[in-house]
Amino acid sequence: MSTIIRPAQSRGHAVHGWLDSYHSFSFADYFDAAHMGWGPLRVINEDRVQPGAGFGTHGHRDMEIMSYVIAGALEHKDSIGTGSVISQGDVQIMSAGTGVRHSEFNHSKVEPVHFLQIWLTPDQNGLTPRYDQKALTKADKIGRLRLIASKTAHDGSLMIHQDADIFAAQLMNGEAVAHSLDPGRRAWVQMISGRAEINGLAASSGDGFAIENELLVAIAAMDHETEFLLFDLP
Numbered sequence: 001m002s003t004i005i006r007p008a009q010s011r012g013h014a015v016h017g018w019l020d021s022y023h024s025f026s027f028a029d030y031f032d033a034a035h036m037g038w039g040p041l042r043v044i045n046e047d048r049v050q051p052g053a054g055f056g057t058h059g060h061r062d063m064e065i066m067s068y069v070i071a072g073a074l075e076h077k078d079s080i081g082t083g084s085v086i087s088q089g090d091v092q093i094m095s096a097g098t099g100v101r102h103s104e105f106n107h108s109k110v111e112p113v114h115f116l117q118i119w120l121t122p123d124q125n126g127l128t129p130r131y132d133q134k135a136l137t138k139a140d141k142i143g144r145l146r147l148i149a150s151k152t153a154h155d156g157s158l159m160i161h162q163d164a165d166i167f168a169a170q171l172m173n174g175e176a177v178a179h180s181l182d183p184g185r186r187a188w189v190q191m192i193s194g195r196a197e198i199n200g201l202a203a204s205s206g207d208g209f210a211i212e213n214e215l216l217v218a219i220a221a222m223d224h225e226t227e228f229l230l231f232d233l234p
Contacts, residue, residue, distance in 0.1 A: 002213050003199040006035065008191075008206025011046075018053035022046040024190070024208050038188045038210050039233040040162050043119035046206065048112055049074075054105030060096035062127075064120040064160045066149065067092040067104070068168070068229065070192055072113030078102035082131040086115075089136045091148045091168070093158045097127035116190070116229070122161040123151075132158045141170045145177050145230060165232040171196070171221035179217045179230060186212040186233050189219065194226030203228075 012023035012030030023030045024044040025037050037043075042063070054075070067074060067086055074086040078094065079101040086092045094100065106113040134156075140146050145167040153159035160166075169177060171194075181187055189198055189209040196203045197220045203209065211217055217230065 002211065003201060004210045005201060005203070006208035006210065008204065011206070011208075018050045020048040022206065038231075039186055040121045040123075040164060041118075041188055041231055041233055042121055043117065044188075044190055044208065045117040046114075047117055048114050049106045050112055051106055052109045055103060057101050057103045059099060059101045060094075061099040062122060062125040063096045064122050064162055065094045065096060066116075066118040066120070066160075066166070068116040068118065068148075070114040070116065070227075072111050072115075073107035074113050074115055075105045075107040076102060078131060080129050080131060084131075084133055086133060087135070089138065089141075090133060091136060091158060092133045093131070093149060093160055095122065095127055095130045095161055097122075097129040100129040116192070118229075120160065120162050120164060123163060124161065127161055134158050136168065138170060141168050141227075143169075143171060143175050143177075145169050145179060163234050167230040167232075169219070169228055169230065171219070171226045173221055173224050173226075176218065176220040178219070179232065181211075181215055181217065181232065183215070184234075186210070187214075187217050188231040188233065189217065190229045190231075192227040192229065194221060194223035196221050196223070196226050196228065
């Protein structure tokens with residue numbers, strides 16, 4: 001049995017003036033051989049982008065890319081004709097497949113945007129690029145695990161090309177949730193805000209938890225508003 005903490009302060013950190021980014025796994029100029037991903041989960045970057053700034057047009061291929069907006073709004077444009085604004089609580093999925101170019105900018109000229117950029121390797125390469133987005137309210141996630149992405153798009157989740165279930169939750173102090181893992185599956189929990197106890201271990205904002213050889217992920221909130229993502233992975 002194993003639940004390993006990836007403390008927030010141990011993550012890679014890059015500051016580019018307009019961008020303040022923390023990397024849970026190796027990314028760009030940050031390399032840590034001990035943290036290259038967790039199963040198909042390859043990137044979790046916690047990004048804060050200054051008003052009016054952002055990532056200029058650049059390319060991706062053969063990657064499932066998710067953006068989860070914590071605060072503010074993110075403006076997205078891509079080479080397959082999508083133009084959208086991703087607001088607080090929303091989730092976006094872009095399957096890069098055979099290749100897509102896109103840009104992401106802070107939609108506001110006065111307020112920063114705070115979001116998680118998440119990459120998963122797809123279960124097959126060479127797929128047709130696609131884009132999808134879903135608006136989620138606080139009520140959708142309060143007091144429960146809300147499925148936001150899955151391979152089969154069940155329970156109103158967005159479809160991803162990987163055998164992974166991704167949940168979002170917001171718990172009030174004293175609330176608890178539990179998620180069962182099938183034998184051979186693993187999990188990652190990414191804390192967004194607040195404090196919690198995860199399988200008996202203390203967790204706070206920015207911490208990550210790598211879980212394997214366990215049959216249950218138990219999360220109890222220890223703060224007024226505790227938000228996190230849970231990944232059920234092969």
